[in-house]
Amino acid sequence: METTQKFTRYQRLIAQLKDLFTATTDPVSRMATATALLYHKMGYFYWVGFYRLVDGDLLVGPYQGTLACQKLKQNTGVCWKAFNQNQTIVVPDVHQFPGHIACDPKSQSEIVVPIHDTKNAIIAVLDADSDKLNTFDAIDAHYLDLVASMIYTG
Ligand code: SME
DSSP states (O other): OOHHHHHHHHHHHHHHHHHHTTSOOOHHHHHHHHHHHHHHHSTTOSEEEEEEEETTEEEEEEEEESOOOSEEOTTOHHHHHHHHHTSOEEESOGGGSTTOOOSSTTOOEEEEEEEEOTTSOEEEEEEEEESSTTOOOHHHHHHHHHHHHHTTOO
8 A cells, every 4th residue: 555545544544543432441342443443444454453461361352354363372473572572563574473373374464563551551462464565664553553552541
């Protein structure tokens, strides 16, 4: 997708999410709403969803796309790395990422963004996958960080 188109789509999506999020502060409801919007508006995601920390495991939360792994092997793969380092990770080619967990063999590139609760503790990640290499860039990182920051904001 062209850079300008990407900006425009994300800007519209953020405005729409702000409006939708006035309905409730419930994080799971917001996660479900965000995944539906991202999946349908950003044509280059074949999977987008959340993994939440539950009793020490990263378990799949609301998502859209093909069937996902329910539980991620601890401290392995992109989601755990983003979680443990508490930072956004852009992976241009998943085959070059040691320990990458392929829930779907279609996966070629990926971005994972941390989610913080109201006390700024990391409690989940937002993950988006593409079936093409080099899909995600600084624009995706910026706007997905913004989406992530909206989940637990009043
Ligand atoms: N690829 C991720 C696992 C989740 S799926 O992409 C939906 C990882 O390596 O953590």
